[in-house]
Amino acid sequence: MKNINIRELARELQLSVSTVSKALRDSHEISEQTKQRVRNTAEKLNYVPNPYASSLRGRKSMNIGVVIPEVADSFFSLAINGIESVAKEKGYHVLICLTHESFANEKTILQEFQGGRVDGVLLSVTRETTGSEHVVDLVKSGVPLVFFDRVCEDVETAQVITDDYESGYKATQHLAECGCRKIAFLGISKSLSINNKRLQGYLQALSDHKMKPYKNHIRHCTNDALQNYPLVKALLEQSNRPDGIVASVEKLTTPVYMACAALKLKIPRDVKLVCFSNLDTASILNPSLTTITQPAFEIGRVAASILFKSLGKTNVTLTKESVVLPSALVVRRSTG
Amino acid sequence: MKNINIRELARELQLSVSTVSKALRDSHEISEQTKQRVRNTAEKLNYVPNPYASSLRGRKSMNIGVVIPEVADSFFSLAINGIESVAKEKGYHVLICLTHESFANEKTILQEFQGGRVDGVLLSVTRETTGSEHVVDLVKSGVPLVFFDRVCEDVETAQVITDDYESGYKATQHLAECGCRKIAFLGISKSLSINNKRLQGYLQALSDHKMKPYKNHIRHCTNDALQNYPLVKALLEQSNRPDGIVASVEKLTTPVYMACAALKLKIPRDVKLVCFSNLDTASILNPSLTTITQPAFEIGRVAASILFKSLGKTNVTLTKESVVLPSALVVRRSTG
DNA sequence: TTTATTTACGAAACCGTTTTCGCATAGAAA
């Protein structure tokens, strides 16, 4: 029971291929009676059009590409849901491509996209990404692209981000107001703009609260999950031990809790903690975790909406535009 | 800077289209010298072949479809990583389709797949799925399919699952050995085979430990996340309150903790808890959570491997085959 | 020398749609 093609369907109907095609696409050239007949037999014979033939002929794929570092991450999986919600509405499919935080992978994927596999791209770059040539090449080749969360500032296109500077500031300020005087910052990557904005916010808040930044209190996690635990432990074992931590990445939550447990440090008594996180379980951690929570679903939704605005029209290049959504500081017991 | 096609590349090289195509595919018909020339100019002109043209002609898409209920779930996102690891190795792309636990969505997606969008499918059905006609139709149309985790038992194809019966048994037995005498079971869906196997294991363990099942102690969560909290709360508020819970779905973790907190019930003193879960944060919950942890990545990896075995050859229909991977009971403080 | 085989390439068919034309037929307008 192989599925049939339009030619066989046409033969069955004693009609030409073109008539069948037009009938299925509800063309005004075809009489209502014929349309009905075509639809009925198509249904009966279980005809499903080949998407590749359509894409080839129509020069559009009805696919958008979503390029992200990782799917096992609550921020990105929620963002995917947001993206998918609008893609579905527009009749588009979502092709999810994982870079696993490798710049080489990112480059390969974007290059492939120049072949027309997708009509538009949503991108959140890897922690290794420094340049943006690979992105510029793609955009120049005519594929519209919208950044979300992790952006390249120097590419002339739209981006949807959160108020990272303010969030970094708010997190730090909150710790200061809770009495912390030695606040550490755990970053994602020295090259990511979200990281640096959060760091700037952190530094400003330190300064506003009459604290000096210590070099040893600012650390960036590695790509290897196994190395993050020793990294956090080392931070907490130094003589000048911090009494507060701003962790700008969800993945560091578990290592921080583990390291504190291992060193017999009580959260929040000895160390207070704020994490950038979309974890569902933040409220039931031991102790419950104060978070900066990004509107992940909404970010995905907005980014996709912007992309689709440029997909409808022909040759509408996206201009540099920055949509900033607010993150929320959710206070719980880890800073209590 | 639109990307060029093979015709323009051929013109540039003063060669025929067929020669260029063969050169790029490293055909023995073409001299090494010509191949080099072709590769060089292709690189220089940034030629990327159109995947749809290839797919159309070759009648294969180099895509596999992954159909799952949800991506914001640690089990499924880890499984995706496992799947992607083998797909990448084989030069395939992964098309992730979300059903959001809706049978109608699942049906639509599988029907679309009959059009040749994907060469094979990995499926984990929705909680609403009862029949399997839609799956049988797809398989009959010649698309190989492998189930993982959530299967339809009556479809003649391969499946990769975990030892659900044993896991349900182990979880319950563990609670019994910790002194529980009134153990409740929180299910996913009455129609899912994984649910029912876990339930059977639970019932057998009850019986082996001289306990009777109570109808009110067996509940199935709804699709609406907001309704799960009241459901769990109702379970814990009844006069015959359980002193142990086996939760067969990760999504119920937070509601259980919240309900216990609201009712001033201490875990594990008043209620002990085992959850089927792949949560990274299980060890830092309050209290840390005893889990049945499924080898999610491995399940994805194995399921994809089986699928690819049948993709290489022509007309190798997958036979009914069931690969059972063991889950692990990880004891933590929620049962301590 | 003639014939067979190998090597390296090109012409054209093909994959399954969509869309542009062209062409009948029927009814309306002149």
Add this chain to the structure above:
DNA sequence: TTTCTATGCGAAAACGGTTTCGTAAATAAA
């Protein structure tokens, strides 16, 4: 009556690759 227009459909040309088949030249075998 002739001419014009609208309606409903079909033939054929795309879309951009891959593959089959044919062929000329060069080499090997007879």
